[in-house]
Amino acid sequence: MSSSSRKPKFIFVCGGVLSGLGKGIVTSSIGALLKARGFKVTAVKIDPYISIDAGTMRPAEHGEVFVTHDGGEIDQDLGNYERFLDITLSKRNNITTGKAYLRVIENERAFKYGGRDAELFPDLINEIKEMIFENVGAEDFVLVEIGGTTGDLENKPFLYAALDIGRERPSAYIMVTYLPYLRNVGELKTKPTQHAVMRLTEIGIFPDLLVTRNEIPVDEPRLETIAKRCMIKRENVIDNPDTDCIYKIPLVLENQQVIERILEHFNMRPRPKPALSDWKKIVKNLEDDKLPLVKIALVGKYVEHGSTKHNDVYISVVEALKHAASQNNVRIQIDALDSAYFEQDPKRLVELKDYAGVVVPQGWGSRGVEGKIATIKYIRENKIPYLGLCFGMQMAVVEFARNVCGLTNANSEEVDSKTPYPVIHVMPDQKEYLAKNQYGGTIRLGSWPCKVAKNTHLFDAYRKTDVSERHRHRYELNNEFREVLVKKGLVISGTSPDGKLVEAIELPKTVHPFFVGVQFHPEYQSRILKPHPLFVEFIKCAKSK
Numbered sequence: 001m002s003s004s005s006r007k008p009k010f011i012f013v014c015g016g017v018l019s020g021l022g023k024g025i026v027t028s029s030i031g032a033l034l035k036a037r038g039f040k041v042t043a044v045k046i047d048p049y050i051s052i053d054a055g056t057m058r059p060a061e062h063g064e065v066f067v068t069h070d071g072g073e074i075d076q077d078l079g080n081y082e083r084f085l086d087i088t089l090s091k092r093n094n095i096t097t098g099k100a101y102l103r104v105i106e107n108e109r110a111f112k113y114g115g116r117d118a119e120l121f122p123d124l125i126n127e128i129k130e131m132i133f134e135n136v137g138a139e140d141f142v143l144v145e146i147g148g149t150t151g152d153l154e155n156k157p158f159l160y161a162a163l164d165i166g167r168e169r170p171s172a173y174i175m176v177t178y179l180p181y182l183r184n185v186g187e188l189k190t191k192p193t194q195h196a197v198m199r200l201t202e203i204g205i206f207p208d209l210l211v212t213r214n215e216i217p218v219d220e221p222r223l224e225t226i227a228k229r230c231m232i233k234r235e236n237v238i239d240n241p242d243t244d245c246i247y248k249i250p251l252v253l254e255n256q257q258v259i260e261r262i263l264e265h266f267n268m269r270p271r272p273k274p275a276l277s278d279w280k281k282i283v284k285n286l287e288d289d290k291l292p293l294v295k296i297a298l299v300g301k302y303v304e305h306g307s308t309k310h311n312d313v314y315i316s317v318v319e320a321l322k323h324a325a326s327q328n329n330v331r332i333q334i335d336a337l338d339s340a341y342f343e344q345d346p347k348r349l350v351e352l353k354d355y356a357g358v359v360v361p362q363g364w365g366s367r368g369v370e371g372k373i374a375t376i377k378y379i380r381e382n383k384i385p386y387l388g389l390c391f392g393m394q395m396a397v398v399e400f401a402r403n404v405c406g407l408t409n410a411n412s413e414e415v416d417s418k419t420p421y422p423v424i425h426v427m428p429d430q431k432e433y434l435a436k437n438q439y440g441g442t443i444r445l446g447s448w449p450c451k452v453a454k455n456t457h458l459f460d461a462y463r464k465t466d467v468s469e470r471h472r473h474r475y476e477l478n479n480e481f482r483e484v485l486v487k488k489g490l491v492i493s494g495t496s497p498d499g500k501l502v503e504a505i506e507l508p509k510t511v512h513p514f515f516v517g518v519q520f521h522p523e524y525q526s527r528i529l530k531p532h533p534l535f536v537e538f539i540k541c542a543k544s545k
Contacts, residue, residue: 008139009170009266010132012162014146014155014205016177016196021213022249023176024077026240027145028084029250030174033259035085036274039140043081044132045074045094047147048154052098053091055443059302059364063312067470067524068093071446077145079316079524083323084250086527095131097154103127120157128161150175151199163204172265175200175207176240179214179222188214190226197230206231208265209258211238236261247282247528278529285326294542295333296321297355299375301368303338317361317389320526324535330543343371349378357385357514357542360392362472362521366415373399380507385514385541387534390473393505393517394424397477397485405488407481414475423485425478443474449496450503450520456493457516458504461537469503469520476519477502494518514541 013027024045031041051057054065055073066079072091082089104127108118136142146162148155165171177196179188197207210232212218218226218239227234238256240249253259254276263270285291298321302313318334325332335355342349352358358379360372372392376399379386388396394412401410401423409416412424452458452465459465482502486492489511494504507515518534526532 007169008136008142009172010142010144010162010165011172011174011262012144012146012166012205013174013176014159014162014200015149016175016200017149017180017192018178019147019149021176021178022240022246023145023147024080025084025246025249026174026176026211026253027077027143028080029253030258030262031081031141031143032084032250032279033254033274034141034262036276037259037271040138041085041141041143042087042135042137042139043078043085043089043093043143043145044135045077045081045145045147046128046155046158047075047094047096048152048158049096050098050101051096052102053094053096059313064315065472066316067445067472067521069447069470073445073472075147076312076315077147079319081143082524083319083526083528086529090135092131093135095128095158097157100124100128100131100157103131121160124157125161125164128158129165132161132165150196156203159200159203159205166205170266172208172262173200173205174209174211176211176213179212179218181215188216188218188222190222190229193226194229208232209236209238209261211240211253214239214241217241245283245286247279247286250279251276251283282323282326282528285329286322286331288331291329291331292543293333294325294328294330294356294539295335295354296539296542297352297358298334298336298361299339299342299358299372300336300361301339301363301372303336314361316521316523316526317359319528320523320532320535321359321539323526323528323531324539327531327536328539328543330539332539339368339371339375341371342374343368346374349374352378352384353382355384356545357387357538359387359389359538360395362390362392364391364414369395369412369415373402377403380512380515383512385538385545386512386516387514387538388517389523390471390519390521393519394475394477396515396517397423397490397505400485400488400490401481404490405481405484407484412475421481423478423481424475426475444471446470448520450494451497451499452504453491453493453495456491457506457509457514457537457541458493458518458534461533463533469518469522470524471520473519477505513545514538 013023015021015023035041053073054075064076066074066076068091069088070090074094104118104123146158177193181188223237227237372395376396398410401407407421410421410423411419413422413426447468447470450467452462491506493506504518522532522534
């Protein structure tokens with residue numbers, strides 16, 4: 001347990017009716033509003049799955065995997081916390097069922113329980129509490145989001161831990177709940193929420209605030225019904241209907257005096273309301289019809305999931321582009337395009353001329369690769385501003401090797417292990433992991449330093465030669481081909497401090513207005529109020545086009 005004598009307040013956020021409601025955005029927004037009033041805030045995400053982390057999960061199913069500075073592969077909500085709160089979190093800020101059980105097992109193996117049975121109660125509950133407390137430092141508030149939905153078997157241990165912490169420390173419980181809208185009768189239904197609250201009270205937790213999620217705003221009669229049936233004050237029922245911009249959510253919650261309700265619950269004095277002028281400016285810039293519109297194509301391989309578009313796979317990239325657009329005083333339209341679309345019919349590449357810039361983000365494996373390479377070739381030849389991220393940089397190297405250096409059938413070993421020109425190859429220390437099928441947590445992860453070359457787009461963005469960026473990759477540019485690539489005009493604009501690992505490539509400014517690929521993930525460090533400089537520079541060039 002934290003040795004700090006400070007007693008922070010805990011705010012637990014759980015979900016009702018169904019998952020995917022936006023608990024992470026609600027949690028992030030409350031944290032941002034508390035921080036705007038001068039409080040110190042941190043956040044913890046609990047994922048009830050048995051996996052140790054999100055590292056081996058399929059993006060099309062799970063959504064984006066966010067990477068922390070210390071190498072944690074975490075659910076995307078941790079990215080929302082960092083973006084909204086402008087704080088840097090650790091992998092310990094994420095707790096999973098797998099992590100908790102593993103610690104109990106390790107304790108039992110180390111004879112910590114003195115030979116008695118290791119049990120769900122109290123051992124697992126105590127371990128979950130300990131893992132939450134390990135995130136406590138000098139904060140005034142600790143936000144703890146419990147994934148899943150009340151009633152799920154897998155999140156019960158975490159709810160019991162939250163209940164137990166509430167007996168020991170000042171705590172508040174917030175339920176984010178869904179009100180389905182029946183179009184045939186034209187009304188929102190409150191019964192599912194009533195049942196969800198009932199399930200929560202069966203554990204012993206009575207929500208202090210309810211945040212409703214719904215397609216349309218809730219009318220007053222239904223808000224009164226929810227308050228009466230769920231035994232909660234009417235002013236503590238907060239309506240949070242769908243919006244086209246997540247950065248409106250703090251403003252929506254602020255207008256309904258959420259922070260006043262929270263401070264009142266903890267018997268704390270109210271604090272002056274913040275102006276939130278920066279937030280309002282971002283929302284205004286993203287929606288102002290008078291600002292010029294910049295259209296960006298995001299060409300990826302996880303764009304579609306079944307018959308629908310997948311909105312969560314590249315969420316950090318999308319949000320970083322929005323941050324940069326607001327900084328450049330432009331509106332932005334981001335169209336996610338499946339790389340297979342261009343692979344199946346290369347004639348469609350001409351559609352890219354309609355865009356001011358193109359981003360090719362991260363990816364794994366061989367599917368859709370030729371579509372990405374064809375996209376990059378078209379962008380390079382037609383001088384459309386380009387930003388390649390991780391796999392997007394690697395495919396830019398492959399395209400350049402094939403079509404400029406004349407290395408026919410050049411490829412990445414990840415895509416074609418028998419390629420005659422493996423311009424992208426597996427990192428030497430990764431071969432042993434692959435041979436043993438050790439995939440989880442073994443790739444190059446977390447923050448690593450990068451040396452930036454002057455007189456490059458990369459330097460124009462950062463305005464300094466030493467930066468640190470987050471990584472998540474197993475393959476790298478093969479130095480055996482470095483000389484021929486550079487001789488043909490490829491610029492190595494970023495390397496590891498020892499010069500051995502290529503971190504960034506680009507084309508000369510005299511050849512292309514903006515063609516940059518980076519092995520790292522700058523999107524992970526972009527903040528709403530502090531856009532990442534590389535994205536800002538990219539949008540700046542796209543804007544001028």
